Amino acid sequence: MKALILDGYVDEPSCLGVPPFVSPYPRFIYGVLKELKISALYTTIDSLRENFKLKEDLKSFDYLFIIAGIAVPGKYLGGKPLNKNEIFSLNLAKKNILLGPIYLELSKEDIERLADASIAVLEFPFEKKLCDLFDLKFDLDKFLIAGADVVRQHPEFPNIICEIETYRGCYWAKCSFCIERFQKISMRDPIKVISEIKALYDAGVRHFRLGKQTDFFTYLADFKYDFPKPDPEALRKFHRAIWENCPKVRTLHLDNVNPKTVAEHPEEAKEVIKIVSIYQTPGNVAAFGLESADERVAHKNALCANAEEVMTAIELFNKYGRSSGYNGLPLILPGLNFVIGLKGETKETFEKNFEFLKGVMEKNLLIRRINIRQVKIFPGTPMEKEGYGRLKRHKHYFQAFKNKVREEIDNPMLRKILPKGRKITDLKVEEGGKISFARQIATYPVLVGIIGEYKKGIFVDARIVDYGFRSVTAVESPLDANRARVDQLKALVGAKAVEIVKMRPFKSIEELEKIVEEAKLFFIIE
Numbered sequence: 001m002k003a004l005i006l007d008g009y010v011d012e013p014s015c016l017g018v019p020p021f022v023s024p025y026p027r028f029i030y031g032v033l034k035e036l037k038i039s040a041l042y043t044t045i046d047s048l049r050e051n052f053k054l055k056e057d058l059k060s061f062d063y064l065f066i067i068a069g070i071a072v073p074g075k076y077l078g079g080k081p082l083n084k085n086e087i088f089s090l091n092l093a094k095k096n097i098l099l100g101p102i103y104l105e106l107s108k109e110d111i112e113r114l115a116d117a118s119i120a121v122l123e124f125p126f127e128k129k130l131c132d133l134f135d136l137k138f139d140l141d142k143f144l145i146a147g148a149d150v151v152r153q154h155p156e157f158p159n160i161i162c163e164i165e166t167y168r169g170c171y172w173a174k175c176s177f178c179i180e181r182f183q184k185i186s187m188r189d190p191i192k193v194i195s196e197i198k199a200l201y202d203a204g205v206r207h208f209r210l211g212k213q214t215d216f217f218t219y220l221a222d223f224k225y226d227f228p229k230p231d232p233e234a235l236r237k238f239h240r241a242i243w244e245n246c247p248k249v250r251t252l253h254l255d256n257v258n259p260k261t262v263a264e265h266p267e268e269a270k271e272v273i274k275i276v277s278i279y280q281t282p283g284n285v286a287a288f289g290l291e292s293a294d295e296r297v298a299h300k301n302a303l304c305a306n307a308e309e310v311m312t313a314i315e316l317f318n319k320y321g322r323s324s325g326y327n328g329l330p331l332i333l334p335g336l337n338f339v340i341g342l343k344g345e346t347k348e349t350f351e352k353n354f355e356f357l358k359g360v361m362e363k364n365l366l367i368r369r370i371n372i373r374q375v376k377i378f379p380g381t382p383m384e385k386e387g388y389g390r391l392k393r394h395k396h397y398f399q400a401f402k403n404k405v406r407e408e409i410d411n412p413m414l415r416k417i418l419p420k421g422r423k424i425t426d427l428k429v430e431e432g433g434k435i436s437f438a439r440q441i442a443t444y445p446v447l448v449g450i451i452g453e454y455k456k457g458i459f460v461d462a463r464i465v466d467y468g469f470r471s472v473t474a475v476e477s478p479l480d481a482n483r484a485r486v487d488q489l490k491a492l493v494g495a496k497a498v499e500i501v502k503m504r505p506f507k508s509i510e511e512l513e514k515i516v517e518e519a520k521l522f523f524i525i526e
Contacts, residue, residue: 001062002039004093005029005150006048008068008082010100013180014168014256015212017067019044019078020160020428020441022151024144024212025067025100027162028127031147036134038063042153045082055091064093066119069101071179073376077430077437077447078156084110092118097133099126104179104378125168125183141192148199158204159428159457161251161441165212166193166219171228172258174302175291176343176382177375180214190220190238194245201246207441211255216286217272218261227264232271239279250281250426253443257286257334259313260305266316273320276332282325284332285368285444288313291339292349293356300344301382307356310336318365327440328424330417333368335444340398341375341391343383350394350401357409366417369444369470370410372402406469414472418446418464423477425461429454435473438462447471451488463522465491478524481512492522 005026010017017023026042033040041061048054058064068082084105087098096119103124106114111121122129131138144165154160169185170178197208210216220235221228242252254276262269276284292298293307305313314334321332338353360367374391377383391398418424427438427448436454439445449471450462462474475492482505489497499515506512512519 002041002060003033003063003065004054004058004061005033005040005042005065006045006067006082006090007042008045008066008087008100009076009079010067010069010071011074011081012069012071012101013178014170014214015163015165016209016255017163018076018081019046019154019156020207021078021163021209021211022154022160023067023163024165025126027147027150028140028143029065029067029099029130029147030150031143031145032130032134032136033063034146035136035143040150042150044079044155045086046079047155058091058093061093062095064090064096066090066096066098067100068098069103069105069124071101071104071376071378073373074371077439087114087119088117096120097122097130099130100124101179104182104380105376107379141188141196145192145196145199148196149203151200151205152203158206159441160205161207161209161253161443162200162205163209163211164193164197166190166210166216167213170214171218171223172214172260172304175289175304176301176386177339177377178381179378181381185223187220190234190241194238194241197242198245201249206249207251208249209251209253209255209443211253211443214256215258215261216254217257217269221261225264227260229265230261230268230272232268232275235272236275236279239275243279251441252280253284254280255285255287255443257288257313258304259288259290259310259334262313262316263305263309266312269313270316270320273317273332277321277323280332282327282331283329283440283442283445284321285335285442286317286332287335287337287371287444289337290356291337292342292345292353294345294349294352296346297342297344297349301342307352311356311359314360314365314367315363322366324422327426328418328422329440329442329446330366330368333366333417335369335371336367338370338372339375340372340401341388341394343386343390345390345394347394347397350397354401354404357405361409361412367413368417370405372398372405374398410469411467414446414467414470418472420464420466422464423461424448424464424474427460427462427474429456429458429460432456449473451475451491452485463492477522479522480526481506481519481523482525 128138167187169183170180218228431437463477466473
């Protein structure tokens with residue numbers, strides 16, 4: 001028997017699986033199939049779209065497992081997620097199973113239509129249901145560890161970043177729009193988590209994100225309190241064990257941190273920020289769920305943290321995490337999430353949101369990224385009755401707010417975080433052209449437009465020369481002065497570029513120093 005695991009990608013409040021990110025789901029499924037001794041092939045939806053032979057061969061498989069669900073929509077450079085309608089265009093295997101958060105957006109009619117197309121849908125979260133389907137005892141740790149080596153089949157391997165689940169569910173679980181309410185709190189044993197990381201490391205993975213949880217600061221925390229109290233010592237031991245087992249990790253980042261945890265337990269949170277700054281790699285971002293700075297909206301939607309608490313958390317992260325690391329990025333900074341279209345939202349909500357961001361700027365605090373998204377409504381959430389009416393009415397306010405943030409907050413913030421001339425390293429080229437687009441393999445990487453044509457997949461170091469709203473422009477560093485394009489030279493040294501071109505070729509860097517004093521900083525001679 002043989003099976004195909006088709007990764008259509010997922011994006012949830014607590015999990016990202018769009019390339020270069022790989023969610024835990026294909027690894028779990030692969031582990032289950034290993035237990036059943038079913039041979040399995042893994043591919044992504046982008047690869048399948050380009051592979052005519054595999055598309056035609058789908059009907060020869062005994063099982064097709066389709067992973068899908070974009071619960072938190074975004075713009076993706078690394079891949080195009082599978083959408084609901086595209087599922088019906090797939091050639092099918094003998095048995096077809098749809099899994100993932102897509103279940104939460106399917107209507108009864110959708111599920112019936114899928115059934116008519118011979119596609120079974122497993123309720124989300126699906127792991128236990130999948131085990132029941134095959135009469136296996138559910139064991140999340142066992143199957144995640146056993147299935148680790150499936151990542152070798154990823155088309156971007158080894159340049160992938162694996163999402164690592166430490167726990168699932170949310171201790172708050174009240175926000176009106178969030179799907180985390182559908183999962184109970186389930187904490188994983190740190191020894192098992194480290195075993196999973198080690199299995200991936202042994203398979204060749206070097207980039208990890210402790211991302212599939214709602215608040216990393218409450219992993220191994222004391223849940224006796226109204227708001228769980230972080231345990232710095234437990235997290236210190238956890239991080240040390242990762243490095244003891246996986247000494248050549250290149251990226252170790254996190255995702256979500258609840259600012260309420262930081263505000264409620266500042267002393268413990270301070271220690272955890274220090275631990276993360278030391279044991280995780282630079283360029284880290286802790287995503288904060290502010291959602292709205294309007295207290296009325298916060299109350300009506302049962303949001304966890306208010307604006308004052310979020311500001312407190314931003315200040316604490318800045319105190320201990322804003323220093324720059326070896327790759328050119330700050331150690332760890334907060335990121336902010338805004339959700340538009342919630343209950344109680346008015347024109348004044350947008351004004352309060354912007355005033356909050358202005359306050360961040362006035363205090364000279366740094367925020368790595370600001371995510372402004374429109375609410376996506378799922379059946380079974382309190383927002384279901386609210387509907388999209390308010391969102392549609394406020395479309396103009398949304399766009400105006402977004403543009404204002406990009407122009408007046410994002411751009412000045414980038415200039416502070418990455419000043420001109422700053423060198424950033426290990427940029428993976430994702431799209432070639434006269435200006436090639438690249439990013440670090442990181443939790444929320446900065447998009448960098450590198451002047452020059454570079455092959456997709458290679459890594460480049462570069463220096464910042466200019467700014468967009470949410471991206472930067474850079475030039476390769478060091479740059480070969482004898483071969484560099486004129487536009488590259490101009491971006492780096494301005495008018496002196498003309499003289500460099502006239503005087504080429506240079507035999508030594510000392511010759512070039514007569515034109516550019518800091519030549520050793522920017523150039524090489526080959």
